Every structure is written in structure tokens, then in C-alpha cells.
Amino acid sequence: MRLLTLTTRYYLVLFLLILAVWSLVLYAVLRQQVYQNIDEILFNRKQQISVLLNQPQRSLPTGDPYTDFKLRPLPPGHVFQPDQYADTLVFEPVDQEYDEYRQLRTQVRVSGNPYELTIVKPRLESTEMINTVSITLPTLFLVLGVGLALTARRLNRILWQPFYRMLHQLGKFRVDQTTSFQTEPTSIDEFSQLQQGLTDLTERNRKLFMQQKQFIENASHEMQTPLAVIQSHIEVLLQQAELDYRQAEPLESILTQTERLGRLNQALLLLSKIENNQFRERTPVPLKPLVEGMLPYFEEQIEQQALRVELTIPADTTLHTHPVLAEILLTNLLKNAFVHNLSNGFVRVDVKGQTLTVENTGDAPDVPTDQLFERFRKASRQKQTLGLGLAIVKTIADVNGWAVTYQFANGIHRLTVTYA
Template sequence: MKLLTATNRYYVLLAGLLFTIGSGLLYFGVLWALQGEVEERLFQQRDYLRQEVGRTGQLPGTPFEGRMQLSTRPQPEVLRDVLLLEPLENELEPYRQLTFRLQLNGQTQWVSLSKSLLETEDVRRLIMWLLLGVLGALLGSMVLLNRWLARRLWAPFEHTLQQLRGYDVQQHQVLQLPDTRIEEFTQLNHTLTHMSERVATDYATLKEFTENAAHETRTPLAIMQAKLEQLLQLPDLPAPAGPLVADLYAAVQRLARLHQGLTLLSKIENQQFAAAVQVQLQQLLTEKLQLLEEFIEDKQLRLETSLPATGALQLHPALADSLISNLLHNAIRHNHPGGLLRVVLTAQELAISNTGPVLAATQNPAQFFERFRKHNAASDSPGLGLSIVQGIAAFYGFEVRYEYAAEQALHTLRVRFSPAAIRP
């Protein structure tokens, strides 16, 4: 909901409530005044009749627009609303009637004076239509005024939003937001400008640290790995030292893989993979499966594939390679000997399924995507594979979904591509 819509809603509700209360008070106040005027005329006529009868002993007639009825039957002396038949139009019309006693020619007569309320009804309708017209004009003018003010007063805010939408931290840009006539918008622009300066500085520092860390640690790891390989190949290496060196070599390899995974995750989170090309996933999957053929055969996995010639995806080549590699390695590593490995590719998604350990009811599948989360703590895997998959998917707006079929103990990871990345 837009801010203008929200404010208009409250303005309209408040104005409607106040206008309804005020209109009701005005409406009933006018009716009370009109009815009071009619009653005052009736009381004046009663007093006039009593005065004339006392002076002349006869009724003077009706000196105002109304009706007068005489009756010798006792009637309650009240002021009430009645409906009387109008002879000319043959319709019942509302009247205000006053009944009182009067001594006329030595007899007690009950006199009923009636005055028409049609004029009051006409005034009532007129007031009602006027109030409705004023209410409609008031609400309409409020909406139009708010829209006009929104275009003028909120123009600096819209300009700020446009600048934020086009902001790219990778360009080391600093937002240039001008001062405005509205103090709050000026403060907002100053705050965003300072924030963009800090973000640009922090991003540059983090990027430099990531690049330096990746570069400076890669060389020592490579040297350690090479030296350990040479040490393992020495013919005079003492027998007791062999297992120790082998364990050290395996630890260095795990450290190298961990370093590579963390560096990749850092680059993904810092959006350092801007360039993208059209990648044929069908071709990439075929190549990766050929490279992993030895691992598949070692576990005697039953491979099922459905790789039609679908369209391409707009991806960074390194990220596409990492996405496919981590998905396939995860499916092979957590499969059991003689299990099933199924790879299904469509134009909208990639699904990779594998048999594996039974998923306990207490296990939360969302934890599988956490960093350093491993099903088997003794595994030499750094536990970053699915974290990298989720990071790449989030970078391109893909949806990653985990499914588990308990009957077959079949684990499935589905990566649904975003429409923006699909290329025909």
C-alpha cells in the first residue's frame, strides 16, 4: 500500500466520521428548531382562542394555515404527530396537533389545532441533500488536494528512491542527493549520502581483504601441499612417519578446499561476479558427469539422466560450473553403494536425486544449507557445498527446494530458474 493511499484512508475516515456527527447534530438541530416553531405557533393560537372566547364568547376562526376541530367527547390534552387526510389530493399528510379544553357557550369543548409538517419535510430533504453534496465535495477535494500535494511535496522523495534503485556498490559510487525544502527529506538525503560513503569504503576494504587473503594463502597452501607430496615420495622416509605425513597431507587438502569454498562464498555475497554469458546446462551437465564417471562407478551407482536440449541460462561461467559441481558431488558423496543417481533437466528447473541415509523426523532440511553442516562429522568434506549452491541461487534469484521421499529414502534438490535468467 502506498503512503498516499494510507494517509487518504485515514483522512477520509476521520473527515467522514466528523462530518457524519456534525451533519447529524445539524440535521436534528434544524428539525428541532422547525418543530419548535410549529409548536410555538400552535400554543400562540391556543392562547389567542382562549382570549377571544373569554372576551366575545365565540370562536374567531383560524387565523393561520391549519385546521381546527371541535369535539364534545373528552380527549387527552397532548401535543402529538398525526396523519390527516388532505381532501384535495386525497392523501394522508403529517400534522402537528395540539388538543386542549375550552369553555364555549357554557359547554366544555375539546379543541384540536393542527398545523401541516409538509414544509418541515421539504426542509428536511433539502438539508439531507445539501449535507450529502457537501460531504461528497469535501471528500473529493481532500483526495484531489492530497494527490496534488503528493506530486509536489513528495517529488524529492521519489528522486531519492530513483537514485537508490540505480545505486551500485560495485561501481564505488557515492549517492549525490541534493537539499530540499522539506527538512525531513534533507535529513534523509544527508543520512543516505553518508551511509553510501561508508558502504563504498567498507565494500572496497572487504573486497581488497578477500582478494589479498585468497592470494596470500593460496601460495603457502600450494607450497605445503607440494612439499608434503615430495616428503611422501622419499624412499628413506621412516615407516612411523608415513601415516603422520599422510594425515597432514589430507588435512592440507581439506584446508585448501575450505579456503576455496569460503573465498567463493565471499565473492558471491559481495557480488563480485558481474559478467554473465549464456551457459548451456545440458552440455555442462554432460561434461561434469563424464568427469565424475570414475566416482560413480566406484560406488556402483545407477545413473538415470534426462538432459534434453533446453535453452541456455544467463550465468557467470565459474558460478555455473560451481553450481553443477557441488550438486553432483553432494549427490554422489551422500549416496550409498549401488544407489540411484538421477539428473533431470527442464527449461524451468534442474532436479538431482540420490538415495541416501534415512532422514529422521527431527531433522530440519533447512539446516542442510548452513555452512559447515555435514551429515557425517567424520567426512573430509568442508560442509560448504549446499551453502555455495544456495548462495549462487540467491545471487541469480533461483529457488532451491529440498524434497525427501521416505519410501525410497530418495533425496532431491530442485533448482528452479528465475525467468530473467532463462534464454530461449
């Protein structure tokens, strides 16, 4: 979720909670104020009626429907009770319905005799006023709050544009590009400082990457040259006729290790290039002809071990990656399957949907299966392997956003690459 959306949502939820509490408080305060006003009017009316009834020659109305009070005689010696205010319903003959009234029940003396005085006053107008105010004001505040939220969102979107532009530029930035990290100037001090920090950071990383890349390439080249010289001199010595077995054996060992060191140097350089994403081009690479074209390189092993090769690859299957990476991936998968195999075994390549599976017979691995994709981890003790093949496969899969897994069951190794 974007920062602007999350901030707006939090503000809106907080505003609605405050509005709900404020509306309840507003309703309670209005209701208390209105009831207090009505009760005060009833009390004043009580005083007026008491004065009126104690005037000489005044008749006592006890049940006149056109008056707002009623009198009911009380027995002599009745003990007066405090005034009682309450809500009540009074039947209106005109409307043929009950309406809400506010009632005061009290006791008064008229000519020295006790009477119960009941005064009523309609509270419909006050109730309507409370409801109107309690609904109108929160609605107005709600509209105001939503308007402020939308305005703040729009304003924040404008103010945060430099930040989003930096995110966009940062997403496109690559350490192997030749140009520096570019940003647009802004008048906001905080964003300007952030831009400067990002520019300095990316520039340092870009320079470090270029220095590391140049060092690796130079080191690989400088190592490859003396290795080639050593190898050529040893081959010349091995071709001399006067060389006996005791002299030839250590020379052959040196030649083998020199060749291994050369392959190791090339493999590590290749890993470095893949990890640095120097193979950025992505094109559809046909899978079936690529696999079929590699099989002749393993013809000797197929014949020596009497291996059976099974290919189940649809003709339209493609890998969307750099052509070099596709070739390296399949070469290492097939080489791993042929090298770690048994006599009269098989190698099976199967493609279903977006999954490439390479299976082969073989002995159980000597290391835990979760460590096979680490560098210099070997599934067997064969000396001719470097322990980098599956590490290269894993690196290619990671660069392309694929998943690669390994399983061993019932004497069968299974490597699965899930690609998109």
C-alpha cells in the first residue's frame, strides 16, 4: 500500500472515530440543555399557577382539556414530596395519537388545602430541534472532514512528487550503467537532502562496481596467461622421448591441476558476470534444439556407461532469458546428470508447463541436499568436478527470478527449474 493512501486512511478513520464520539457528546449536551430549559419553564409555570389559584374567588379547574395543568385534591395532612420531572405521553384527540410531553408533578396549597398539580408541556419541538441539530452538524462536519481529507490527499500528492520521482529513478538505476543517478531539483529541503544522499550513495556503489568488475576481468586475464604458459611447457616436456615414467607422473599431475585451475578461474569469472547481471538481454530461446545440440558432447560418456537418454520436450518450449545463460544453464544441468551417473543408467529431460526437470540415476549425495547449490559443494568425490556447476545453475535461476530445487529418492537425482 502506498504511503499516501495509508496516511489518508489513518486520518480518515481517526476523524470518523472523533466524529462519532463528538456526535454522542453533542446529543447528550443538547438533550440536557433542552430538558433543563423545559423544566425551568415548567417550574415557572408552577409558580404562576400557584399565584393564580390563590387569588380570591377563583374556581379550581381540575380536568379542563384546554389548560396545561390539572389539579387533584389531596387528603388533609398529606406530606409534600419533591418535584418530579418526567417524560410522558398525552393523547391528542385531533391527531388521534399520543404525543411526547414533558411533565412536572408537584404539590401546592390552595386556600390552605393540599393539591397535586400536574403541568405538561409539549417537547416535540425540542426533540425535533435536538434531532435536527444532532444530525445536521455531524453531517456538515463529515462533509467538511471528507473534503479536507481529499484536499490533503491532493496536496500531499503534489508535495510528495519529488519523492515518488526519486523512487522511480532509483528503481531504474543499475550499478553497471555508465551515467550517474539523476534526479530533478526540488525546493523542499528534506527531499533535496535525500536526493543528495542518494546521488552520493549510488555514485559510490557505481564506482565500486566498475572497479570490482575491472579487477575481476584483469585478474582473470592475468591468471589465464601464466596458466597457459605453464600448460604449454608441461605438454612440451611430456612429449620428450627420454622422459621416463617417474618423471612423467608428476608432470601429468601438474598438468591436470593446471587445467583444473584454468577451468576454476573461468567458472568464477562466469559466476561474477552472472551475479553482476552483465547478461541483461532477454529473448525467447528454443529449448528442444538447444538440448539436442548438446547431446553429442556427451556421446563418449553415453557409450562408456551404456546410458539411456530420454527427452520429452515440446517443440514450442522456450526459455525467456539471455541465450548465453540458457546455454550455460542446460550445459551444467546435463553435465551434472552425466557425470554423476551409473552404468546402464539413464538421463531424462522433461518439460511440463513452466517446469524443466532433469533426472538421472546415481548414488546418494555425500553432502546434505540443502548445501548442493553452495560453491565448491560436491555431490560425490569425483576429482574432475569443481563443485561450481549447481552454484552456477542457482545463480542463473536467481538472476532470472526462477526457482530451482533438488531431490533424491529411490536412486534417482531430480533437478527441477520452474521458470516463467
